[in-house]
Structures are given as structure tokens and as C-alpha cells.
Amino acid sequence: MKIDGLTKTCGLIGNPVEHTLSPVIHNALAELTGKNLVYVPFHVKENLTGAVAGAYALSVQGLNVTVPYKEQVLPALAAIDDLAAKIGAVNTLVRGPEGYIGYNTDMPGLYRAMQSDGVHVDGEEVIILGAGGVARAVAVMLYDKAARIYILNRTVEKAAVIAKEVNGYAGREVAIAMTLSEHGMLPDKKYIVIQATNVGMYPDTNKAVVEDETFYARVSTGYDLIYNPAKTLFMQKVEQAGGKAYNGLKMLLYQGIIAYELWNDCEIPEDMAEQVYTRLRESL
Ligand code: NAP
Secondary structure: OOOOOEEEEEEEOOOOOOOOHHHHHHHHHHHHHHOOOOEEEEOOOOOHHHHHHHOOOOOOEEEEEEOOOOOHHHEEEEEEEHHHHHHHHEEEEEOOEEEEEEEEEEEHHHHHHHOOOOOOOOOOOOEEEEHHHHHHHHHHOOOOOOOOOEEOOOOOOHHHHHHHHHHHHHHHOEEEEEEEHHHHHOOOOOEEEEEEEOOOOOOOOOOOOOOHHHHHEEEEEEOOOOOOOOOOOOOOOHHHHHEEEEHHHHHHHHHHHHHHHHHHOOOOHHHHHHHHHHHHHHHH
């Protein structure tokens, strides 16, 4: 990597940031596309507004935003893209003339990852496990594609808020909120299940958010948004019951690629995405 007076800077703001894989994605993309750009983590422990204003003043070209700032950063932005406004959270800031503009690439990232894996949600019955920030983005992605969305969460009230909101967008009762323990009441069909809780994530790898084996008999495809470990207990249970299972590493890849495309006004071809994916897998 050659750094000189013309090198542009992009980065990640969050707390903590030590375990991020985003530098792998963006520095690989800079190398492969021949851009004079470096991507670094910025640990923002306090004063988020000051950090965003400071990055803008320092001509930082673009930023990713991670936990816990995806919602908190909104007031510090000059504008918010329509989709990000619907989701209520941003993970990517793009330099505009008067400040940063907020985007959400998690959701289109997941959609592109699913397309790449040959998982098509259009017209399907889909279960979302979880009702946190990412589950909400997934529900917004699905409301005009899926036939029906069941949002199952430990805290059912949070699932109900998301269901109400996406039903409003859809103009129909597309989403239904349930508690996790009510899964036995689901209509007897096959489902695409998107696992959007943090249960099963390293180091608690011996846990799945639903343990009951009868649930897995109904899963045609299980998509776990966790990528560490590469095969979660949820994925193992899906496969043992005869379904197909995927982890969240491709979502991570494509949310990064879409951010890079926004920052550099370019399109990353699939063969390049594959090369970055290989590097991501190696760095896990
Ligand atoms: P979040 O807002 O904190 O939401 C966490 C969700 O997990 C909530 O629904 C919570 O339920 C549920 N949960 C936590 N502990 C639980 C337990 N012991 N039993 C049952 N449910 C439990 O988190 P998030 O930002 O949405 O992230 C969710 C997952 O997505 C994380 O695993 C994260 O790694 C993954 N993710 C992946 C990518 C990617 O690119 N692949 C990107 C972003 C996030 P309650 O509402 O009841 O608390």
C-alpha cells in the first residue's frame, strides 16, 4: 500500500471497533480497483457529533457506522437517503456538499448476498427471528417481496412495532408479530428463515435462538446473519433437518461493496467481489 499526499481516507466509526472486518473489504477493494484510498477504524468513545464534524473537516471521503451509533448518528447528518429513513438507521456516510448523507447498505447488502446464493424471497413465506436493528432492516426489505413475514422475537412488543410499521408501508397485513415460543402455531408450511438475533455468536457458539427440533422441519432455507462462527448451531440444525443454510459473511461483503460503490461512484464486478470474499474468509 502506497500512501502519499493524494491518498483519500475512509473509515469506520463505532464502539468497539477492534474486531471489525471492514478494513479487509475496503483495503482489498482499493487495491483491486487501483484507487489511492485507505480505510481505517476510528474508535469513537464519546462526542459522536464532534467526531462526524471532525471527519468532514478532515476531508474523510466516507464512513461506515456500526454499533452503537447507527441511529444516534442521524442528527449529525446533512441528509438521509429515503430507504435509510424508512429503516431508521444508517451504516454508511457519503460526503455531500454540506455534510455527510446517510445510507443503509445492510439491507441491499443482504438482498445481494441472497441473490448471489440463489435464495429468492419473492412470493415466499419468510420468518425473521429477532426484532432488533437488523431485523427491522430485513422486514423493510421484505414487505414488498415476501408473501408473508412472521417476526418472532423474545420481546414480542418490539416485533409488533416493526410489523405495524411495515404493514403501513405495504398497505396490507403482510407482517405478523409472535413470540419465539409461539413457533408451533405457525401454519404448517416450509419457510425461509432469517436469523437476526445475536444468539449463537462467538463465543456462545453452543446456543440457537430456537432449540426445538420441530421448528427446523419447516425450514427450507436458513439464513443466519452471524458469520462468526462460520457455521452456527442454527445452521447446523437447519442442515440436520434437510434444509439449506448460509451465514452472514456475504451480507457483510455486499454491504461493504455497496458502501465502496457509493463512495467512489463505481460498480464492483462479481469476479472482484469473489476475490474480496476469499480474503474475508481467510481473515476470519
Ligand atoms: P440488536 O439490535 O441488539 O438486536 C438483538 C436481537 O437479538 C433482539 O431481537 C434480541 O431480542 C435478540 N436476542 C438477544 N439475546 C437473545 C436471547 N438470549 N434470546 C433471544 N433473543 C435474543 O442487534 P442487531 O444490530 O439487530 O444485530 C443482530 C445480529 O445481526 C447480530 O448477530 C449481528 O452480528 C448480525 N449482523 C450481521 C451483519 C452482517 O453484515 N452479516 C450486519 C449487522 C448485524 P430482544 O428484543 O428480546 O432483546
